[in-house]
Amino acid sequence: MFVIDANSKTPLHIQLYNEIKKDIIKNYKLGDKLPSTRKTASLYNLSKNTVKSAYSQLVVEGYIESYPQSGYKVMDTLNIDYSKIEGLNLGDNKDEEDYLYDFFPVRLEKGSFPLKIWKRIFNKVIDSSLDFGSYSCGQGEFELRVEIAKYLNDYRGVKCQASQIIIYDGFANSMALLANILKQDYSTFAIEHPGYHYALKVFDSYNYKIKKINVDENGLNIESLKSSNVKIVYITPAHQYPTGVAMPIANRQKLLDWAKEENALIIEDDYDSELRYTSRPIPSLQGLDANDRVIFLGTFSKSLSPAIRVSYIVLAKHLLPLYEKSFEFDIPKVSLMTQKTLEYFMKEGHWERHLRKIRTLNRKKHNLMEKLLIEKLGDTMKIESKGGGLAILINPIVPFDWKLLKELALKNKIKLYFAKKFVGDEWNAITLGFGGLKEIEIPKAISIFSKIWMQSIKK
Amino acid sequence: MFVIDANSKTPLHIQLYNEIKKDIIKNYKLGDKLPSTRKTASLYNLSKNTVKSAYSQLVVEGYIESYPQSGYKVMDTLNIDYSKIEGLNLGDNKDEEDYLYDFFPVRLEKGSFPLKIWKRIFNKVIDSSLDFGSYSCGQGEFELRVEIAKYLNDYRGVKCQASQIIIYDGFANSMALLANILKQDYSTFAIEHPGYHYALKVFDSYNYKIKKINVDENGLNIESLKSSNVKIVYITPAHQYPTGVAMPIANRQKLLDWAKEENALIIEDDYDSELRYTSRPIPSLQGLDANDRVIFLGTFSKSLSPAIRVSYIVLAKHLLPLYEKSFEFDIPKVSLMTQKTLEYFMKEGHWERHLRKIRTLNRKKHNLMEKLLIEKLGDTMKIESKGGGLAILINPIVPFDWKLLKELALKNKIKLYFAKKFVGDEWNAITLGFGGLKEIEIPKAISIFSKIWMQSIKK
Numbered sequence: 001m002f003v004i005d006a007n008s009k010t011p012l013h014i015q016l017y018n019e020i021k022k023d024i025i026k027n028y029k030l031g032d033k034l035p036s037t038r039k040t041a042s043l044y045n046l047s048k049n050t051v052k053s054a055y056s057q058l059v060v061e062g063y064i065e066s067y068p069q070s071g072y073k074v075m076d077t078l079n080i081d082y083s084k085i086e087g088l089n090l091g092d093n094k095d096e097e098d099y100l101y102d103f104f105p106v107r108l109e110k111g112s113f114p115l116k117i118w119k120r121i122f123n124k125v126i127d128s129s130l131d132f133g134s135y136s137c138g139q140g141e142f143e144l145r146v147e148i149a150k151y152l153n154d155y156r157g158v159k160c161q162a163s164q165i166i167i168y169d170g171f172a173n174s175m176a177l178l179a180n181i182l183k184q185d186y187s188t189f190a191i192e193h194p195g196y197h198y199a200l201k202v203f204d205s206y207n208y209k210i211k212k213i214n215v216d217e218n219g220l221n222i223e224s225l226k227s228s229n230v231k232i233v234y235i236t237p238a239h240q241y242p243t244g245v246a247m248p249i250a251n252r253q254k255l256l257d258w259a260k261e262e263n264a265l266i267i268e269d270d271y272d273s274e275l276r277y278t279s280r281p282i283p284s285l286q287g288l289d290a291n292d293r294v295i296f297l298g299t300f301s302k303s304l305s306p307a308i309r310v311s312y313i314v315l316a317k318h319l320l321p322l323y324e325k326s327f328e329f330d331i332p333k334v335s336l337m338t339q340k341t342l343e344y345f346m347k348e349g350h351w352e353r354h355l356r357k358i359r360t361l362n363r364k365k366h367n368l369m370e371k372l373l374i375e376k377l378g379d380t381m382k383i384e385s386k387g388g389g390l391a392i393l394i395n396p397i398v399p400f401d402w403k404l405l406k407e408l409a410l411k412n413k414i415k416l417y418f419a420k421k422f423v424g425d426e427w428n429a430i431t432l433g434f435g436g437l438k439e440i441e442i443p444k445a446i447s448i449f450s451k452i453w454m455q456s457i458k459k
Numbered sequence: 460m461f462v463i464d465a466n467s468k469t470p471l472h473i474q475l476y477n478e479i480k481k482d483i484i485k486n487y488k489l490g491d492k493l494p495s496t497r498k499t500a501s502l503y504n505l506s507k508n509t510v511k512s513a514y515s516q517l518v519v520e521g522y523i524e525s526y527p528q529s530g531y532k533v534m535d536t537l538n539i540d541y542s543k544i545e546g547l548n549l550g551d552n553k554d555e556e557d558y559l560y561d562f563f564p565v566r567l568e569k570g571s572f573p574l575k576i577w578k579r580i581f582n583k584v585i586d587s588s589l590d591f592g593s594y595s596c597g598q599g600e601f602e603l604r605v606e607i608a609k610y611l612n613d614y615r616g617v618k619c620q621a622s623q624i625i626i627y628d629g630f631a632n633s634m635a636l637l638a639n640i641l642k643q644d645y646s647t648f649a650i651e652h653p654g655y656h657y658a659l660k661v662f663d664s665y666n667y668k669i670k671k672i673n674v675d676e677n678g679l680n681i682e683s684l685k686s687s688n689v690k691i692v693y694i695t696p697a698h699q700y701p702t703g704v705a706m707p708i709a710n711r712q713k714l715l716d717w718a719k720e721e722n723a724l725i726i727e728d729d730y731d732s733e734l735r736y737t738s739r740p741i742p743s744l745q746g747l748d749a750n751d752r753v754i755f756l757g758t759f760s761k762s763l764s765p766a767i768r769v770s771y772i773v774l775a776k777h778l779l780p781l782y783e784k785s786f787e788f789d790i791p792k793v794s795l796m797t798q799k800t801l802e803y804f805m806k807e808g809h810w811e812r813h814l815r816k817i818r819t820l821n822r823k824k825h826n827l828m829e830k831l832l833i834e835k836l837g838d839t840m841k842i843e844s845k846g847g848g849l850a851i852l853i854n855p856i857v858p859f860d861w862k863l864l865k866e867l868a869l870k871n872k873i874k875l876y877f878a879k880k881f882v883g884d885e886w887n888a889i890t891l892g893f894g895g896l897k898e899i900e901i902p903k904a905i906s907i908f909s910k911i912w913m914q915s916i917k918k
Contacts, residue, residue, distance in 0.1 A: 060608035108592035119585045126578045132764040133567035180664050201786050205639050305591040307795035336766035
């Protein structure tokens with residue numbers, strides 16, 4: 001028998017829901033029947049609607065199921081604890097809390113998002129007389145595109161107009177748009193090897209023939225590309241993923257020449273370019289191109305927030321009519337409020353200030369982590385990639401017990417990530433993200449990591 | 460010579476930008492050179508940076524281009540007026556302003572969005588301690604999915620748990636996700652004829668073999684479906700698009716039996732179901748299904764706002780592992796702020812209140828428009844679809860001059876839409892949207908429309 005308190009501030013149906021839930025977890029087996037709503041209502045002197053509301057909450061959360069005639073039963077999929085549903089990751093991120101340090105490579109410090117400014121601007125936006133009853137512009141708000149074009153011209157050396165920019169909701173969908181509109185004229189797709197395998201997966205899902213082109217100390221090997229007979233190439237020239245190589249100017253020119261001669265297209269993913277710590281940001285390949293062969297991809301995920309879901313495409317001009325014919329052209333991808341807030345955020349100069357701040361913050365963390373790794377791991381490791389972005393990638397150069405490392409990481413409550421997950425299975429490195437850690441946490445985090453690293457070296 | 464006022468509140472570079480822009484439009488020809496930044500700076504006693512800033516604004520807006528060595532030239536694509544760029548719709552929607560009445564079929568009254576409540580909740584959300592430095596859950600925030608599951612269980616008769624729901628950014632991308640994850644097991648796709656051709660286009664872009672199944676007075680013809688040998692069918696059973704037919708219960712059962720026998724999948728697009736005016740909303744097909752054969756699609760575009768970009772998928776349970784293996788699983792589609800705001804909007808009961816309000820509002824407009832059409836057009840027309848959604852579809856049943864109608868609409872400044880655009884070329888009707896019009900505007904709008912309709916009847 002539960003205690004339902006009519007004078008409590010918690011609504012009755014929530015009290016009942018909480019009590020039944022506890023009861024199910026403690027006392028019920030799969031398939032057990034719950035008392036009928038009528039019975040429960042009379043037992044606790046509640047209205048039938050109150051009971052129904054509690055039961056329906058339990059249904060949607062998967063604790064119970066409703067069967068016609070036979071009433072409510074505790075679910076036969078052992079769906080009592082969400083985290084236990086077979087094979088389902090419900091993504092409520094409960095597990096993250098359990099780690100002392102999480103080295104996730106694409107993450108910013110929680111406090112780094114400019115909440116106060118964003119809030120002020122959002123309120124301004126919502127008080128302005130926008131029309132939320134209509135579809136906004138499918139390509140993205142014109143004024144936001146102007147701001148992005150200005151930024152790209154000034155800071156990334158991208159030569160573009162607002163009319164070439166498409167506002168999108170993230171990398172994967174941007175790539176899917178490209179794969180879709182290009183497939184009537186193209187059927188082959190080259191990607192760096194090692195490279196970012198999400199890019200590959202998207203084009204693969206549209207049935208492109210995929211070629212992997214080796215990356216050497218100058219980035220993508222241009223000769224291999226030339227002999228591959230491929231017409232679209234996806235590259236990360238500013239800070240190659242995952243090796244961190246920046247493509248030298250001579251190779252950039254060769255790549256552009258190739259594209260011109262072959263009438264090929266280059267998809268330049270400007271991945272991490274804003275976060276360079278050892279040199280100035282390297283101007284884009286797009287800005288060097290005089291033949292309209294480059295499509296440029298950028299995102300606000302890495303330097304503003306991965307949770308606001310805003311990225312953009314700078315389309316080559318000759319592809320605009322193709323895009324306009326696609327049905328995607330009519331359909332906006334990002335909420336009007338977010339677009340307008342970002343527009344004013346950029347227009348009022350906050351974006352530039354924020355970039356400077358975030359770059360300084362992460363440079364410090366990068367340098368500190370690098371220094372500590374060298375100090376503590378010495379010549380047992382090779383740094384595979386550093387100098388930019390939100391992670392340092394390392395590999396052991398001594399006999400190493402990977403399985404033990406993973407076990408020890410778990411035991412010591414640090415969460416490690418491996419490049420494999422993002423690169424596919426052929427290439428690996430431990431990806432030590434510093435973006436999500438506070439500067440003050442890094443010494444302790446690396447200290448624990450170093451200890452388990454040393455223990456994992458095979459004697 | 461321009462007047463630049465150092466004491467004005469408008470920044471100097473904006474003043475300069477405005478003056479040069481006017482000057483270009485009035486006095487320049489294509490390819491004309493602008494004075495160098497140095498020259499302009501000294502002429503107006505401005506800093507070179509001020510001038511550069513004005514020039515760079517003109518560059519991104521496409522008025523001028525910068526050429527190495529030779530400086531700034533007025534663009535040779537006659538890019539002076541954005542609306543004139545060859546073949547480009549820049550989507551700044553200028554033309555809408557020129558219409559007296561716009562009958563766009565997917566639109567809500569500007570004032571109907573609950574701005575005040577949304578703003579209050581957004582501010583609460585942003586003051587709560589959310590993490591904008593990390594990726595949020597790829598499937599969508601769990602608590603929002605619980606709210607949607609509750610709503611669907613209670614109001615749409617959908618039997619689902621939060622774990623089956625995926626938050627998405629609109630119909631087209633939802634369909635693309637399905638096309639992508641299903642293509643390893645399925646290769647055929649059936650759609651109603653006439654039907655919503657965006658759905659067809661998405662599956663077509665993933666190379667499915669497409670079959671069109673005729674719609675009769677009971678909706679999709681089940682016998683034709685059975686003989687088509689297709690394994691996925693997309694339908695709009697609540698309010699068939701574009702005919703408005705609701706599928707009767709007997710046919711629903713037959714459809715579900717077919718899916719069970721054939722191990723086929725039904726994609727139920729719950730298009731317009733919340734906006735029924737002549738009957739209660741018809742419970743979903745998904746709720747009748749006992750064999751996990753239905754995928755259910757819903758959206759907030761039609762009853763809350765098309766500008767916030769939130770839709771959802773209720774996946775069949777057995778497809779969840781397939782979805783989790785896709786790379787889409789890791790990637791959220793809607794900003795965390797929007798998701799959390801919507802969650803509290805639903806949790807606090809505003810969504811139900813809003814739905815009632817919007818349904819009443821649009822029922823009145825629907826009934827008024829229907830009455831006026833019958834009054835004024837009498838037996839010269841047939842109503843193809845009514846009783847739900849945001850538009851009434853009609854066709855003439857007398858000899859009719861379509862070209863004249865279009866000309867007269869233009870001349871009388873009313874914007875008409877034709878079902879063709881959404882259905883493909885095979886089926887047509889005039890789609891008279893009432894959602895975006897105020898009730899008080901409808902008599903005048905229909906009065907003008909009736910006049911030009913009558914003039915377009917061939918004598």
